[in-house]
Amino acid sequence: xxxxxxxxxxxxxxxxxxxxxxxxxxxxxxxxxxxxxxxxxxxxxxxxxxxxxxxxxxxxxxxxxxxxxxxxxxxxxxxxxxxxxxxxxxxxxxxxxxxxxxxxxxxxxxxxxxxxxxxxxxxxxxxxxxxxxxxx
Amino acid sequence: xxxxxxxxxxxxxxxxxxxxxxxxxxxxxxxxxxxxxxxxxxxxxxxxxxxxxxxxxxxxxxxxxxxxxxxxxxxxxxxxxxxxxxxxxxxxxxxxxxxxxxxxxxxxxxxxxxxxxxxxxxxxxxxxxxxxxxxxxxxxxxxxxx
Numbered sequence: 001x002x003x004x005x006x007x008x009x010x011x012x013x014x015x016x017x018x019x020x021x022x023x024x025x026x027x028x029x030x031x032x033x034x035x036x037x038x039x040x041x042x043x044x045x046x047x048x049x050x051x052x053x054x055x056x057x058x059x060x061x062x063x064x065x066x067x068x069x070x071x072x073x074x075x076x077x078x079x080x081x082x083x084x085x086x087x088x089x090x091x092x093x094x095x096x097x098x099x100x101x102x103x104x105x106x107x108x109x110x111x112x113x114x115x116x117x118x119x120x121x122x123x124x125x126x127x128x129x130x131x132x133x134x135x136x
Numbered sequence: 137x138x139x140x141x142x143x144x145x146x147x148x149x150x151x152x153x154x155x156x157x158x159x160x161x162x163x164x165x166x167x168x169x170x171x172x173x174x175x176x177x178x179x180x181x182x183x184x185x186x187x188x189x190x191x192x193x194x195x196x197x198x199x200x201x202x203x204x205x206x207x208x209x210x211x212x213x214x215x216x217x218x219x220x221x222x223x224x225x226x227x228x229x230x231x232x233x234x235x236x237x238x239x240x241x242x243x244x245x246x247x248x249x250x251x252x253x254x255x256x257x258x259x260x261x262x263x264x265x266x267x268x269x270x271x272x273x274x275x276x277x278x279x280x281x282x
Contacts, residue, residue: 041193042161071186073193074258078251085249102186109261110254111243 018043022050024057030126031059031092033083036068044075051083055090062087063125064116067098072106084116095125143267144276148224152215159204159212159229164196167214171225174218180281187262188223191277194255195227203229203273222264225277233272 020043021036033054039047055062064080066072084094096118099107107113119125155167171192175185196212204210215226242253259266265278 040165041197042165044161071189073190073197074252074254075197077254081249081251085251102183106190106258110257111248115248 018046020047022047024050024054026057026059027063027122028126029060030063030122031055031057031061032063032065032122034065034068038071039069039073039076039079040071041073041075044073044079047076048079048082051079052086055083055086060092061126062092062094063097063122064094065097065122066103067100069103070100072103077106077110077112081112081115095119095128097122097125144224144226148217151217152224152226153217154213154215156211156213158208159200159206159210160208161197161200164200164212164214167216168192168196171214171216171218171223174216175223178218178220178223178281180223184279184281188225188277188279191259191263191266191279192225192227194259195225195275195277198255198275199227199229199231202234203231205231220281222278222280226274227277228269228274231273233269236268236272 019038019040023034023036025032031054033051035047051064062083064083080096087094094116096107096113096116098120099118104113104118107118117125117128119128155170157163157166168189172185172189175188180188196214199212200206204212210230213228215228217224236256239256240247240253242248242250242257247253259275259277262279263277264280264282265276267276267278268274269276
């Protein structure tokens with residue numbers, strides 16, 4: 001089976017020297033975006049574009065994997081909220097996965113963890129969505 | 137917590153180093169890199185370093201986007217002093233200023249799903265102290281090394 005993961009980031013076309021890398025893949029019914037590195041202020045517009053591209057992929061749930069993200073600023077939070085709003089228009093719920101403690105603190109402080117549920121793993125996020133009570 | 141008005145100790149004021157950069161997020165990385173190197177050299181914890189980096193980015197984002205309205209012909213001036221006791225950073229833009237106490241709470245139900253408006257809240261949460269100049273064009277960030 002071919003690798004359907006799309007990788008964009010430093011040293012790759014369109015990636016420049018940004019401290020952030022994004023891997024986007026279809027995993028079953030989920031569109032999974034993995035954010036890797038630091039989402040600093042100069043990377044946020046680029047992240048916004050990558051998440052917008054991910055929103056055009058076919059799927060029933062958007063999963064944003066934060067387990068390899070070590071920094072996020074308010075513009076990065078805004079990019080994630082924008083992705084959530086775009087997905088909601090398409091009827092897709094958005095789930096966040098595996099934030100490190102420092103990133104989780106930012107999510108909790110801004111209460112974005114109440115807007116987008118946070119799960120430990122991609123499997124957990126997709127599994128809960130599949131169960132009848134977890135949809136929405 | 138309302139934002140406090142800025143009044144810096146004259147000795148600290150005199151010790152501040154100055155970096156002025158064009159008003160773009162890319163150019164504003166230079167003072168951030170310089171300051172974070174000094175923070176690291178002074179032995180700040182990972183948590184304190186994260187806090188300084190986050191607050192400085194928020195101050196710069198506000199200066200570039202909301203103060204200077206993304207006008208790259210304008211400048212952002214960063215003054216700073218890093219010691220083993222504390223880090224003081226003053227960020228100034230060339231915009232029209234604003235009233236920090238009028239910035240709404242981004243965590244209320246009606247504002248939670250807005251993509252912006254979280255910067256000042258994050259600065260307040262991660263810093264030891266946060267002051268604004270009376271005109272709102274200058275913000276002072278203080279983080280003690282605890």
